Amino acid sequence: MGRPPCCDKAGIKKGPWTPEEDIILVSYIQEHGPGNWRLVPTNSGLMRCSKSCRLRWTNYLRPGIKRGNFSSHEEEIIIQLQALLGNRWAAIASYLPQRTDNDIKNYWNTHLKKKIKKYQASVGSYITSSDSAGSTSHERVLGGYGADEIRNSCSSNSHTLTHSSSTYASSAENISRLLEGWMRSSPNQTLNDKKLQHQMKKESITFNSNSFIMNQLNFDVEVNSQLPLEGSVIAWDKTATDSVFEENKQFKMMTYDDNKLKTQSQQPAMSVLEKWLLEENPGQMDAFLETMF
DNA sequence: AAGATGATCAACCGCGCTAGT
DNA sequence: GACTAGCGCGGTTGATCATCT
Numbered sequence: 001m002g003r004p005p006c007c008d009k010a011g012i013k014k015g016p017w018t019p020e021e022d023i024i025l026v027s028y029i030q031e032h033g034p035g036n037w038r039l040v041p042t043n044s045g046l047m048r049c050s051k052s053c054r055l056r057w058t059n060y061l062r063p064g065i066k067r068g069n070f071s072s073h074e075e076e077i078i079i080q081l082q083a084l085l086g087n088r089w090a091a092i093a094s095y096l097p098q099r100t101d102n103d104i105k106n107y108w109n110t111h112l113k114k115k116i117k118k119y120q121a122s123v124g125s126y127i128t129s130s131d132s133a134g135s136t137s138h139e140r141v142l143g144g145y146g147a148d149e150i151r152n153s154c155s156s157n158s159h160t161l162t163h164s165s166s167t168y169a170s171s172a173e174n175i176s177r178l179l180e181g182w183m184r185s186s187p188n189q190t191l192n193d194k195k196l197q198h199q200m201k202k203e204s205i206t207f208n209s210n211s212f213i214m215n216q217l218n219f220d221v222e223v224n225s226q227l228p229l230e231g232s233v234i235a236w237d238k239t240a241t242d243s244v245f246e247e248n249k250q251f252k253m254m255t256y257d258d259n260k261l262k263t264q265s266q267q268p269a270m271s272v273l274e275k276w277l278l279e280e281n282p283g284q285m286d287a288f289l290e291t292m293f
Numbered sequence: 294a295a296g297a298t299g300a301t302c303a304a305c306c307g308c309g310c311t312a313g314t
Numbered sequence: 315g316a317c318t319a320g321c322g323c324g325g326t327t328g329a330t331c332a333t334c335t
Binding site: 015016036037038050051054058087088089090101102105109 | 319320321322323324325329
């Protein structure tokens with residue numbers, strides 16, 4: 001492209017985000033909504049590039065993000081989808097609305113990959129590498145990761161894909177947590193910082209049971225939200241979360257959108273088998289998943 | 294106790310796609 | 315059609331923390 005990286009401009013700050021910057025960003029998005037990232041640094045006064053703002057928001061501050069502690073159920077879904085879709089983390093993340101693609105990618109690289117490798121070493125069965133070039137996604141599925149063994153290694157307590165319910169952290173909680181970590185490392189914590197932390201905890205929002213039901217890979221989304229109190233510093237933007245769920249619904253369509261898929265050269269287009277499993281015979285997919293887990 | 298090594302994950306980088314002109 | 319800018323995605327890096335020796 002030849003274009004200089006956007007973050008190379010003079011005066012553009014790099015590195016870890018401070019809680020103050022987070023608050024500025026969340027407040028700005030609270031007011032103007034996400035999107036139009038180019039204007040965010042200019043209008044909010046943040047010394048960050050637009051890309052950095054977007055990343056910070058989508059990977060860390062966005063409401064509804066659940067972080068850390070992947071359940072065995074989530075592990076199962078990730079393993080299955082990775083086998084099916086390859087390293088298309090954004091697509092995989094769309095099936096786990098509370099997880100970011102970055103989070104899933106990191107978790108895969110640091111945990112699941114090893115688990116599978118370990119299994120490969122101990123059992124020695126044929127397992128197609130997820131990174132292997134040339135294999136189609138359905139070959140990966142059919143080659144499989146050794147479903148039974150992975151299931152064991154995941155110490156799964158559930159083999160269904162029909163229920164997942166969790167309480168999600170809000171932006172305020174994310175920032176609150178960040179503040180805690182930040183203050184731990186900062187001996188010169190000011191009174192104002194403490195007040196801010198307390199205030200944010202007080203005003204943190206929970207919205208319960210954003211359960212998504214993965215039923216034969218068709219999504220039904222139930223959203224029961226507790227809207228924040230009027231006037232709280234940071235409010236949960238339901239439309240933002242809804243859009244995530246909307247994307248999930250659209251994902252299936254997108255997956256079969258050949259124009260989209262054909263452009264992703266590293267990943268083969270949805271195979272006939274997958275199409276059959278997912279679209280034409282959704283009931284078969286359930287049975288298929290049963291054999292996997 | 295201190296240095297070495299490994300694990301984790303937030304953030305960055307570069308590329309490709311798309312929309313606008 | 316060519317060019318440009320914005321955005322999203324996947325791969326990679328590097329800082330930090332944990333564990334080991």
